[in-house]
Amino acid sequence: MREKEIIALADQNIMNTYKRFPIVLVKGAGQRVWDVNGKEYLDFVAGIAVCNLGHTHPQVVAAIKEQAETLTHVSNLYYIEPQAQVAKLLVDNSFADKVFFCNSGAEANEAAIKLARKYAHENLGSEKFELITMKDSFHGRTMATITATGQEKFQFGFTPLLDGFTYVPFNDLAALEAAITGKTCGVMVEPIQGEGGVNIPDDKYLAEVRKICDRHNILLIIDEVQTGIGRTGKLFAYEHSAIQPDIMTLAKALGSGFPVGAMLATDKIAQAFNPGNHASTFGGNFLAMAAAKATLQTILQEDLLDGCRKKGEYFLAQLKKMQSRHKIIREVRGKGLMIACELTVDGADIVKKCMNRGVLINCTGGKILRFVPPLIISVQDIDVVINVLDEAMGEK
Numbered sequence: 001m002r003e004k005e006i007i008a009l010a011d012q013n014i015m016n017t018y019k020r021f022p023i024v025l026v027k028g029a030g031q032r033v034w035d036v037n038g039k040e041y042l043d044f045v046a047g048i049a050v051c052n053l054g055h056t057h058p059q060v061v062a063a064i065k066e067q068a069e070t071l072t073h074v075s076n077l078y079y080i081e082p083q084a085q086v087a088k089l090l091v092d093n094s095f096a097d098k099v100f101f102c103n104s105g106a107e108a109n110e111a112a113i114k115l116a117r118k119y120a121h122e123n124l125g126s127e128k129f130e131l132i133t134m135k136d137s138f139h140g141r142t143m144a145t146i147t148a149t150g151q152e153k154f155q156f157g158f159t160p161l162l163d164g165f166t167y168v169p170f171n172d173l174a175a176l177e178a179a180i181t182g183k184t185c186g187v188m189v190e191p192i193q194g195e196g197g198v199n200i201p202d203d204k205y206l207a208e209v210r211k212i213c214d215r216h217n218i219l220l221i222i223d224e225v226q227t228g229i230g231r232t233g234k235l236f237a238y239e240h241s242a243i244q245p246d247i248m249t250l251a252k253a254l255g256s257g258f259p260v261g262a263m264l265a266t267d268k269i270a271q272a273f274n275p276g277n278h279a280s281t282f283g284g285n286f287l288a289m290a291a292a293k294a295t296l297q298t299i300l301q302e303d304l305l306d307g308c309r310k311k312g313e314y315f316l317a318q319l320k321k322m323q324s325r326h327k328i329i330r331e332v333r334g335k336g337l338m339i340a341c342e343l344t345v346d347g348a349d350i351v352k353k354c355m356n357r358g359v360l361i362n363c364t365g366g367k368i369l370r371f372v373p374p375l376i377i378s379v380q381d382i383d384v385v386i387n388v389l390d391e392a393m394g395e396k
């Protein structure tokens, strides 16, 4: 089927929840994808921070193939070996003692919200059910997670929302402290706000949030759906702050594109869940776990985290140089390969011009160009993107 036919077929039959670019991607390898016409693109979107190992990574492909030929799915009523192995990999490399598997970031956050409430109900008192989340946060699209999300545009038209959520400005410790009441059971926060615009808090912010949670005996839930699995140059972004959360959520890059979500917790908190309290038919199934195991093993074995930090610094430095050439760049910021270039003007036109020149980038919040490329990109790829951006921004 040709491009126009595929687009028409999709528009006729798929609900109108995405504003899509008029290209049809059909193939990928490493940091590159190709459309149905054979045009090549350098992919600095990577499925929005999903394909951290690049597209069709040989280890991930081999693992999925082998598993698909062996056993695809059984119920969680039975033990699943790769599920146990992925849980062990996550536990060994994080603060956590136990893992719950699901299929997306929103589901991981749903599970976290439920676990926090259940733990609080049993251990802190039934009057403690409220979670404090951050303005400009993003936690997903289910009813609980749009409620947790501190942006009205995602909640509009879906009221009534859930009870028990309050919002404070991100990176504002005084506001957080002031918002804690006798009803508060926890704080939910992204280490860096992704959809909100790659907002990076002060270096000490997370550590201070941890201290506040400890002082008030409430839980710290870290949403690492976007920042996790190496994106910021550490396996998990909370590691930059040398703290330990009580609960953490993952998804996006965990399965290299295979849908996997996970909610991790310390033993103490995890004990609040008993058989029947929470479940997911597909959570942790064979195929998902084959993808996640190959992804984690590859990230841990290859020196991707160090490279991510170095390439991120290089990219940031080049973007900062660009700032002197283009007045429309308001600010450049980032950590690892989670980078933003905030403009004074709408970014859609720049994204389109880059796409025409064979470079895929993303724009969030209207004016913020977001770069979340595969961690395997080269310095030469960064130079290509800088040149293309230069041209796109210089063009009237």
Ligand SMILES: Cc1ncc(COP(=O)(O)O)c(C=O)c1O
Residues within 6 Å of the ligand: 103, 104, 105, 106, 107, 109, 138, 139, 140, 141, 190, 194, 195, 223, 224, 225, 226, 227, 251, 252
């Ligand atoms: C920080 C964060 N949490 C949760 C989600 C929701 O994840 P999903 O789209 O897999 O439900 C996202 C998605 O962008 C995210 O960035």
